[in-house]
Amino acid sequence: MKVVVIGGGISGLATSALLAKAGCEVDLFEARERVGGRAYTIKDGKFTFETGPSWYLMPDAFDQFYRLMGTTAAEQLDLVQLEPAYKTFYEAEPGKAPSEPILIHDLLGKNMEVFESVEPGAGEALGRYVASAQDVYDLSMKYFLYTNFDSVKPFLKPELLKRAGMFLSHLFKSLDGFAGQHVRDERLRKILDFPAVFLGASPYNTPSMYHLMTHVDMNVGVFYPQGGFYKIIESIAKLAKDAGVRIHTSSPVSKIIVKDGAAAGVLVGDEVVAAEVVVGTADLEFVETKLLEPKHQTYKPAYWNRKQPGPSALLVMLGVKGKLPELEHHTLLYSNNWKKNFDKVFKKADGKSQIANPASLYICKPSATDKSVAPSGHENLFVLVPAAPDVALGGEGDPALEAAADRIVDQIADWAGIPDLKSRIVTRHIMGPADFAKNLNAWSGTALGMAHTLGQSAFFRPRNKSKKVKGLYYAGHNTLPGIGLPMCLIGAELVYKHLAGDKSTTPTETLKPLAVRAGKPKKAR
Numbered sequence: 001m002k003v004v005v006i007g008g009g010i011s012g013l014a015t016s017a018l019l020a021k022a023g024c025e026v027d028l029f030e031a032r033e034r035v036g037g038r039a040y041t042i043k044d045g046k047f048t049f050e051t052g053p054s055w056y057l058m059p060d061a062f063d064q065f066y067r068l069m070g071t072t073a074a075e076q077l078d079l080v081q082l083e084p085a086y087k088t089f090y091e092a093e094p095g096k097a098p099s100e101p102i103l104i105h106d107l108l109g110k111n112m113e114v115f116e117s118v119e120p121g122a123g124e125a126l127g128r129y130v131a132s133a134q135d136v137y138d139l140s141m142k143y144f145l146y147t148n149f150d151s152v153k154p155f156l157k158p159e160l161l162k163r164a165g166m167f168l169s170h171l172f173k174s175l176d177g178f179a180g181q182h183v184r185d186e187r188l189r190k191i192l193d194f195p196a197v198f199l200g201a202s203p204y205n206t207p208s209m210y211h212l213m214t215h216v217d218m219n220v221g222v223f224y225p226q227g228g229f230y231k232i233i234e235s236i237a238k239l240a241k242d243a244g245v246r247i248h249t250s251s252p253v254s255k256i257i258v259k260d261g262a263a264a265g266v267l268v269g270d271e272v273v274a275a276e277v278v279v280g281t282a283d284l285e286f287v288e289t290k291l292l293e294p295k296h297q298t299y300k301p302a303y304w305n306r307k308q309p310g311p312s313a314l315l316v317m318l319g320v321k322g323k324l325p326e327l328e329h330h331t332l333l334y335s336n337n338w339k340k341n342f343d344k345v346f347k348k349a350d351g352k353s354q355i356a357n358p359a360s361l362y363i364c365k366p367s368a369t370d371k372s373v374a375p376s377g378h379e380n381l382f383v384l385v386p387a388a389p390d391v392a393l394g395g396e397g398d399p400a401l402e403a404a405a406d407r408i409v410d411q412i413a414d415w416a417g418i419p420d421l422k423s424r425i426v427t428r429h430i431m432g433p434a435d436f437a438k439n440l441n442a443w444s445g446t447a448l449g450m451a452h453t454l455g456q457s458a459f460f461r462p463r464n465k466s467k468k469v470k471g472l473y474y475a476g477h478n479t480l481p482g483i484g485l486p487m488c489l490i491g492a493e494l495v496y497k498h499l500a501g502d503k504s505t506t507p508t509e510t511l512k513p514l515a516v517r518a519g520k521p522k523k524a525r
């Protein structure tokens with residue numbers, strides 16, 4: 001079976017690797033000069049800044065992918081568990097001193113003690129919250145993540161039917177509402193709300209089903225691959241190549257060719273590349289509305305106008321002289337105006353998007369764990385400020401966005417107690433919504449993809465298969481199961497499951513041959 005994969009982010013690389021391992025002849029076309037997509041790097045002297053993922057979550061999804069490829073995460077990556085897992089700072093209430101930062105640890109027991117010290121009874125409440133999170137996580141892994149939802153039969157199991165009430169209540173309650181049933185202290189509630197950001201959504205309209213993420217960060221732990229997240233990309237690209245995938249970079253696809261209602265290949269420059277199966281893993285909105293003629297589109301422009309993109313981001317990458325013990329590997333800054341902050345990220349204020357001021361934001365300091373990312377005596381900071389998915393906010397070099405980045409540096413200096421931060425910055429890069437749109441063909445400049453609201457999750461999320469064109473499949477953060485590196489690995493497996501005719505809901509045991517390879521793999525171009 002001859003397959004063309006569009007896009008060389010983690011979804012395209014993983015899909016091509018699995019399909020090649022299952023016997024297909026695969027060509028992958030990536031528009032940029034390097035693979036990686038959202039998981040990219042900027043080299044600046046001895047600094048290596050990552051511009052995308054920095055949390056290695058759901059290790060079991062990585063383990064499953066690597067197992068299918070005949071290896072293990074331990075063989076491919078040098079993973080370290082972070083302790084503390086992360087630190088949180090809070091904006092001072094007007095007229096009051098800021099409250100002490102809170103550290104979240106590698107063990108649930110320690111976190112229960114931390115919660116208890118902030119609010120009597122919150123320790124035990126966290127224990128109940130995480131037990132529920134683990135229950136929902138385990139059921140989701142078994143029934144809701146590794147499925148294309150093309151049959152209702154697997155969902156009619158007694159184990160699930162008995163829990164229907166619980167599931168329904170978690171679909172219609174918000175994550176913030178569920179957190180509020182467990183803790184009253186605003187700081188603790190923000191800690192439980194935060195995983196919504198990983199899902200490109202606000203805790204006010206994310207179903208509480210996603211409290212399963214707290215099992216991931218507080219029970220399983222937070223990991224970091226030494227050398228950075230690009231090591232994951234490199235390992236998957238190598239596995240793909242070893243399986244025979246031909247990876248073509250600097251090769252944007254400009255059209256999906258359809259003949260008699262079936263995918264027949266793609267157009268790259270003026271070259272027609274024939275294929276029996278095409279897998280689009282660039283942003284689905286772009287693939288559907290720009291690479292297909294209107295009559296072949298399953299998700300037309302009107303569909304995207306009705307849908308909610310997840311947030312974009314102002315990313316600020318800083319090389320800083322000297323050490324920054326005030327910050328951990330992962331540090332979060334939470335503003336008081338929590339709800340207003342989320343409104344700014346999801347809605348335009350007065351018809352114009354703005355970067356919140358002060359902003360709730362996230363700082364990664366990989367140099368805390370990894371000597372390779374900064375020159376000696378320096379720190380590497382990556383600051384992610386969630387922002388509206390609106391290209392009008394601009395990108396690198398845009399004066400308004402650069403000014404917002406200045407403000408963010410001042411805010412970090414103030415809240416984390418680093419008064420000389422600005423003067424110690426030796427290099428700086430920024431990225432904004434316009435860069436996501438320009439570099440990645442991102443829908444509305446979103447950094448993360450379609451928000452995981454109720455109407456955009458599970459059964460309601462775009463499917464991994466075209467309804468209009470036979471042989472056309474999709475993977476990536478806008479399709480099932482959704483946003484994040486582990487979810488994208490699962491999405492890659494979902495394409496394999498489609499081709500294998502596998503309607504099960506559980507992770508694949510072993511890859512079955514999909515077809516005899518048509519000829520020997522040629523050398524990569």
Ligand SMILES: Cc1cc2nc3c(=O)[nH]c(=O)nc-3n(C[C@H](O)[C@H](O)[C@H](O)COP(=O)(O)OP(=O)(O)OC[C@H]3O[C@@H](n4cnc5c(N)ncnc54)[C@H](O)[C@@H]3O)c2cc1C
Nearest residue numbers: 007009010011031037038053054055253282476477484485
């Ligand atoms: C700032 C940021 C922080 C994040 N943090 C985390 C985190 O901590 N943990 C986590 O798990 N996830 C995180 N994510 C999410 C995660 O990075 C993404 O969900 C994932 O990388 C998406 O991969 P993808 O392959 O679906 O899409 P992409 O990575 O966007 O890949 C799509 C590829 O298609 C290419 N392409 C576009 N148009 C064409 C064309 N015409 N022809 C050929 N190729 C084309 C693009 O260049 C790109 O390489 C983060 C994302 C961002 C942006």
